[in-house]
Amino acid sequence: MPPSSADPGAPAPALDPTRFVLIETSHPGNVGSTARAMKVMGFRDLVLVRPRFADVLSQEDTVAMASGAADILARARIVDRLEDALDGCTFVCATAMTPRDFGPPTRMPRELFAELAGGAAPGAARTTPQVAFVFGSERYGMSNEDVYRAHAVLSIPTHPDYGSLNLAQAVQLLAYDWRQALGGFPVQARTADPQWADAQSVQGLLQHLERSLIHLGYLDPASPKKLMPRLNQLFNRAGLTQEEVHILRGIARAIEKTGPADR
Numbered sequence: 001m002p003p004s005s006a007d008p009g010a011p012a013p014a015l016d017p018t019r020f021v022l023i024e025t026s027h028p029g030n031v032g033s034t035a036r037a038m039k040v041m042g043f044r045d046l047v048l049v050r051p052r053f054a055d056v057l058s059q060e061d062t063v064a065m066a067s068g069a070a071d072i073l074a075r076a077r078i079v080d081r082l083e084d085a086l087d088g089c090t091f092v093c094a095t096a097m098t099p100r101d102f103g104p105p106t107r108m109p110r111e112l113f114a115e116l117a118g119g120a121a122p123g124a125a126r127t128t129p130q131v132a133f134v135f136g137s138e139r140y141g142m143s144n145e146d147v148y149r150a151h152a153v154l155s156i157p158t159h160p161d162y163g164s165l166n167l168a169q170a171v172q173l174l175a176y177d178w179r180q181a182l183g184g185f186p187v188q189a190r191t192a193d194p195q196w197a198d199a200q201s202v203q204g205l206l207q208h209l210e211r212s213l214i215h216l217g218y219l220d221p222a223s224p225k226k227l228m229p230r231l232n233q234l235f236n237r238a239g240l241t242q243e244e245v246h247i248l249r250g251i252a253r254a255i256e257k258t259g260p261a262d263r
Contacts, residue, residue: 017130018178019045020171021085023146024137026052032065033168035072041175042185046076047085054078065168082134082146089132091116094150095170096142103144106153109174113181133174138167194241201245202235205252212252 020038025031025048035046048056056062057073066073079085086092093112094104116131134150136142147153156165156173165173179185197205210228213219219227240248 016044017182018043018175019047019085019089019130019132020175021047021049021082021132021134022051022167023049023082023134023142024051024140025056025167026138027167028053028056028059028062029065030138030167031056032062032067032069032073033166034171035062035066035069035076037168037172037175039069039072041172041179043175043179044072044075046072048076048078049082049085050080051078082149086132086134086149088130090129091152092132092134092150093174094142094147094153095133095135095156095174096147096153101144103147104150104152106155108157109154109177110181112152112154113178117181117183131178133171133178135167135170195243197240197242197245201242202232202240205235205240205245205248206232208249208252212255216255216258 020034020043022031022034031048031051038044038046053059057076057078062073063070077085116129133154134142134146136146154174156163156170158165206228209231210219213227214221238244
């Protein structure tokens with residue numbers, strides 16, 4: 001079962017320059033969805049500050065919405081104070097409205113992340129800082145006092161008429177953009193690279209099609225009207241694969257097997 005609390009001073013997981021902090025989260029499903037959003041982007045460090053339910057990490061809805069990210073829940077910590085959740089972090093990003101009186105600068109995520117990943121944060125010494133993304137409760141968001149602790153406030157560029165994001169959706173968006181800024185993950189091809197047909201194969205196909213089209217009665221060899229050169233240009237634009245050449249030659253063979261009664 002995931003722990004309900006741990007030493008606030010416990011070190012962050014190795015090789016993880018990022019911490020996600022949820023303040024007073026109300027819905028267990030959002031905690032599970034956050035864990036899932038973090039895991040797919042390769043992040044592991046989750047800290048909850050005074051969640052509504054002390055056993056939220058082990059609740060059925062939490063585990064169900066985590067959908068395979070149980071290791072994130074097992075590693076997660078619960079603390080009483082935001083300052084404990086931010087221990088060890090050198091750059092704090094709030095996800096809230098900037099207070100009207102004063103507060104940290106409001107930044108667009110991708111712009112700021114490019115700077116952070118390049119070591120442009122204060123005191124970063126050209127290394128990626130330990131970044132914390134802090135999210136307020138679903139009902140109240142973040143208090144001004146909590147926002148004041150941040151180095152920047154992140155503003156996700158949403159439609160001006162409707163900017164309401166579910167907590168886990170906001171986590172996913174920021175986790176994706178931050179991972180991309182850190183270099184991203186390579187996309188694994190699911191199919192083999194195509195074997196492109198060479199010029200000789202295309203010419204063999206054209207010769208075969210010419211015979212079959214004459215046999216079909218579609219092409220008059222006495223008045224070809226540049227049909228074959230036009231097909232040559234079509235195939236060049238299409239960029240045929242070897243498999244596609246085989247398919248088209250199979251069609252040509254089927255045409256050649258037809259007799260007058262079949263047409």
